[in-house]
Amino acid sequence: MKEAQPKAIFLKDYQAPDFWIERTDLTFDLFEDYATVSSVLTVIRNQEKKIANGNLPVLELVGDDLELLSVEIDNQPWTDYQEGSGFLKVTAPGEQFSLKTVCKIKPQENTSLEGLYKSNGMFCTQCEAEGFRKITYYLDRPDVMSLFTTKVIADKSAYPILLSNGNDIDRGELENGRHWVRWEDPFKKPSYLFALVAGDLQCVEDHFTTMSGREVTLRIFTEAHNIDQCDHAMVSLKKSMKWDEDVYGREYDLDIFMIVAVDHFNMGAMENKGLNIFNSAAVLASPETATDGRFQRVEAIVAHEYFHNWSGNRVTCRDWFQLSLKEGFTVFRDSEFSADMNSRGVKRIEDVNVLRTAQFAEDAGPMAHPIRPESFIEISNFYTVTIYEKGAEVVRMIHGILGAEDFRKGSDLYFDRHDGQAATCEDFVKAMEDASGRDLGQFRNWYNQAGTPVLTVNDEYNEDTHQYQLIIEQSCPATPGQDKKEPFHIPVRIGLLDGEGEDLPLNAEGDTSLVLDVKQAKEVFTFKNIEERPLPSILRGFSAPVRVAFDYSRDDLLFLMENDSDHFNRWDASQRLATSVIEEMVAAMVAGNDVAPDARLITAFGSVIHDESLDLAVKAEMLVLPSEASLAQQAAVVYPQFIHQARQQVKHAIAQAHQGELEAVWRSLSSTKPYRPAAEDIAERTLKNICLGYLTALDEKGTLALAEQQYHGATNMTDRFAALSCVINAGHQDRELMDEVLDDFLKRYQDDTNVMDQWLSVQAASPAMGSLSHVLSLMQHEVFDASSPNKLRSVLGGFASNMKQFHAVDGSGYAFLADQLLDLDKKNPQIASRLLTPLTRWRKFEPAAQERMKVQLERIKNSEGLSADVYEVVNKSI
Template sequence: MKDAQPNAIFLKDYQAPNYWIEKTDLVFDLHEDHAMVSASLSIRLNDDVEGLPDLVLSGIDLELKSISIDGHPLSDADYTELRDQLCVKVERQPFCLEITNRIKPRENTSLEGLYLSNGMFCTQCEAEGFRKITYYLDRPDVMSVFTTTIIADKHRYPILLSNGNDVARGEAGQGRHWVKWEDPFKKPSYLFALVAGDLQLKEDLFTTMSGRDISLRIYTEAYNIDKCDHAMRSLKKSMKWDEDVYGREYDLDLFMIVAVDHFNMGAMENKGLNIFNSSCVLTSPKTATDSCYQRVEGVVGHEYFHNWSGNRVTCRDWFQLSLKEGFTVFRDSEFSADMNSRGVKRIQDVSMLRTAQFDEDSGPMAHAVRPESFIEIANFYTLTIYEKGAEVVRMIHSILGDDLFRKGSDLYFERHDGQAVTCEDFVRAMEDASGKDLTQFRLWYSQAGTPVLDVSDAFDEAAGEYTLTIKQSCPPTPGQHVKKPFHIPVRIGLLDNEGLPVTLNAQGSDEVTLDIRRSEETYTFTGLSAKPLPSLLRGFSAPVRLNYPYSTTDLIFLMQHDTDSFNRWDATQRLAMAEINSVIEALGNHQHPTINPALISAWGEVLADQSLDQAVKAEMLNLPSEASIAEQRQSINPDLIHRARKQVKRAIAKTHQMAFLALWKKLSVKKPYKPEATDIAERALKNTCLGYLVTLDNLQYLELASDQYRQSGNMTDQLAGLVAVVNAERHEQALIDTLLDDFLATYRGDANVMDQWFSVQANSPTLGTLAHVLSLMEHEQFDASSPNKVRALVGAFTRNMVQFHKTDGSGYQFLAELVIEFDRKNPQLAARLIQPLTRWKKYEENYQAPMKKALTSIKALPDLSTDVFEVVTKSLSTH
């Protein structure tokens, strides 16, 4: 730790800065071993501040070379350099502060600020990276107009990019050149961007709804330029969608994307110059799976949508991070739903939310969508901020409806354009535009945890009345032991005995939204001749846990008849989860479990249902993941979870193997690859069938998977074939080695595809041993400086229920040692790697001790980063 005890920062202590920076003029002189940064800052006093307090600027790892005010050099008595700060005495205002400092991008392994990626200069300034570039008021509420001049060797760095418009360029002598950029829009420093490298570009044009032509450019290394077409199409779709749905037109004449290999995040929405992890840009049928194509489309949309929900209107402070991220995740989710299968998109989003975010909500790092405090802001780029934040916006949309929500977003953008604002400002705009009272709803921003809805019902046959009683509660979370009732919109429908929807109101609707506001609410529906079956929380209308005593018969009935695709899928998940938990209990008691025939029969009905959308069918056939099972259990035994899920899957496969085989063959028709919804659905369903077949100890199905690997014309099917062989019940090591060697020989030149190669092995229950992972870390294709490679190998290993969770604690100690190593180089990455250990208290006792020991060994290290210190300390806390 840099201090004996890092101090927490609290929302309640927010104060506006003493000074504003009206204009920022930057000059970067880039060299191989260093960069000189000259900053000219036009500064004025905040009108609400009395006197002339010292100007306190943030700065990390900066070598100050000169400092002056209005052209007059300052003496040593005029300023003080502290750790991570520069304090300047102010005698008049406004004034221009001129600073020149030296930095070393090549040595910057944190990937924050200005650093090198594959020989290319690039930046990442969110959240607090700009202070690693120059001394500055590095906070989101300080918005300034930027000009940036970049000087560099013309041969090594022919492309010099920054925010805004390219306004001038020229030669600098000695083989060097310069380019000047002007961004006419005020922005905080976290949105600053710079790129210098030897890049090629893919260029296109988009004509806005007002008739303006926007130049679109995607930059990457020459060998990847043919993989940018899908990203460009996605960008144009995003721009058109944002105009159609939100009326938002792009504001500059140029929009640029740059793909880099070394990046801590997925992408960054810097104004006019988005910097992307290459995995979120580059695609081709032979190197990218369907999920990669969809991820690229979603991430490109997300970062573009930030131009308004994040850039033109930004967050006042980092506690308001979900103001931009939650809103934008909601926007990109709706965009992806419109571009593909809306039902499947919702299923996938909720599956991830309930598996990972619910787990976060019930762990030591639980926090509200707008947290009250933090030690290190980088630790709060979480699923709660992003995904739960998006669900909060979705609930507002549900409460207001399409038209009023659009009216509210229009007011929000118009009222706060060019401002740094709060979550409260967003909600207030929605209230003012709609006339709806969202006072109680605001608790979603301030209260942590996942609410629980306990639902019971009764039917009065004589009166023809059906009554639903809904009780809400929320478990304690760190620092919040008692919760007030939330405002929860719950969409429901009722099904009669034949599976037909019941009319619920005078308007003839068969679906209504119940606004749950109190700890207990009761609703009565009249005019019924028999007790209906409730279809609850349709479309997952709120991020809550739902308890209702559905029987196996009820769940099968919903699977067959519910008109809501999400609830049809959810019924399969509930049915499978109950059966897997039953098997876990039997195995834990050393009993021989039997699989409920009703479950197996239900899967057969899904397989045979010709009316089902193929994409939804694939999702319905998939069993809950091991992570999802673990999240819902009170006490986790990884070995039992793995064995139980495997037994249930094999039982389904054994009974329906001919149906799975017939469907696989039907869908195995060779045709040109298209990343379109229909084709994606067919491949998903086909590979789901293959995944079931290889659970059987049958050489025929192993050969089927091997043939698919060798003969497929796209990465989706090839990778599915490889995964099936590696994880098949019939373990043929010679075949596995042959296919892995072939994959390596074919794709060793593609960094993103090799990530898949590492992950397939590290995540395998049999292949992914610690010894094998350690050997892969020595492989010439592995690069420990690349977050993508570390996530692909180590991240996949930590998700390996069988191998990572060996009770000898070897996997945990390996991770602890790696976290300690990375903490010195890239604290953000280290803090993210440690997450699998943070839930140690939820595991059975024989797993807890070695997990806690690993965490304790990390905490004992002197000079821990604040990133890792905060996570470890909260994880080991007894509260």
């Protein structure tokens, strides 16, 4: 552990800076073993900040890993400065001045992938959140917004493409084969939105005509061998631009919009103004190399980063505590876009699955925080599912409370009022209030309080008065630093079903679905003229990110599965039923007994298979059992081996009972028609491959022949990879076939780094073959690259998600992960801290596993030289 422990930063201590930077003029001279960065800043004093009597104003800039070569003020050498660890203090000569610094940096040695670094021979940047300080000394904070010009100089033969933010305004040739390009961004931005790329790249080009008639040039850059995988991203970009105009009235504002695909990237993508830099896995896609999931992910991420042009760039966040201001709002926007482009019902299910599995677990763990945190040590640790996904759910609730029309008025007011400014979450909510006339005072508790609220619901029916009551009590568990919680404003959408499964009218207007505004600790809602005791359908569409405790019997859940008009709650009933059965089996195993799966669950899944009225996309989702991660998240105490065993037994029982029907569906949907990433085609492939997964869960060699047939006959990556996964995770282990398909897959795709990520991940996450020894062999394989975040996530992240193998009873999985993270922390602290998450949830596990996990956390905590990233996470976890 470091002797000087990192210190927390608090929201309550926020102060505006003493200086502003009006203009930033940068010159990058790029060489193979270093780069020089010349920075000319036009600095003015913040007139609202007072300087103590008799003191000269001091400009304090931040910088990391910089070699300062020179300092000038107003074009004259300047010596009145102090350079220290992480800072440069310059005595200011007046109210306004020009500060020039020249620094030397070494991008080639930058393994943190923050600031300026090299990826596959290409220079690129990642400056969010605090990477710009690794480029030059600066006021590296989001509330300092400046006009940027950037000149990039490099060897033309090695780096023919030189890119930065804004518009290309000038270029020229130099001696010794070097050239330069100057870029100008006409919009003020904070330093975290700065971007630079230099490399030997090709691009696909298209154009988009905005709603006001301007033509925008669109370019997607990548390495030459990947150029045929950019078409889907381009189509997605144009769809995004049109959707944002139609739904939000937001028009793009520059002459050019560019995307660059980079193999080594800590995140998914980055919304730098006019020059989005993407993890290549989030932009490259073709039917031969990308699954349906990746096609949809590319579409969503392209949209997300484009939407940031307004919700993040034109209006940015005042400080990093406001991160959800841009991320939560933009995730909501990209989620709605994806729902409009594909299946709205399935998109909602996918979003809620992530929330319940990952975000609810975060809320229940040591890193729990509100969507607007009160403090942090390392901001990179707060790029979390709480900030993004729960933040999006909070925006969704505002949309639901106000309605689409008033929400649009609120977003228009927000953009108009704060264009070109660094805003706060309060500014966003205030704009919504002012535009709609609605009071969202109590609703603000969602921004200030951590944890997942619990709604305990009871009901009463009076046969004499024909009145039905729902009694709803809300509570929220204690979280770190917040023992007591004030009541939330929770919009709860409900419906009532009669004995025939029909929706009952809930008011005089005949509405069959209503939103109940739950604001008090206990509320009673009365419905009149209800002729029989109904069954409530609670939290339709998942109208709020809460848990619901209602005493549904298994027969009730079966009824909702078959009859609920709300597709989300129909799916949710199937998940609740399966979870109840699996939890019962786990409890029996803990007690040393065996319990067969409830026959009603097996029958219910058969009914879903036979139900021809169901949308295929929804049917597919209803046939997927709750994941092991979801089961663990909902368990009071996690017994990982028993959870895995019980879920496998249920899957086997469903497959055994409905083998004929499953195979019939698989055969009916097996097609060689041309690939389209269209919603209806995706639904067919998803359902077909879910059926194949059940069939290969059987202990029969014959069902593996179906997977082998699909693998070799596949005309797209979705079907081929699904078949590969089925072979690897089959109930009947055929090692010869496993090796055959893995080797064949490797030979086909070994030159595609993103496909190799999948090849590594499917093995590391496989209960059948992802043992620690096999994972170690994968890390020695030629396709593995320890400097690539994607490869690390594939192997280490895949293994840590492997309920059976990672949680081996000897604790070897935990020790292995700790070893890897201690080594990784010295190179890339961001990735190390994120991969640490599985160990931080040790308190949820059965006692023996708890102790083994805690031992490794203690070992990490007591290690020398921890980064602030890992230090914060491990210290909060113990």
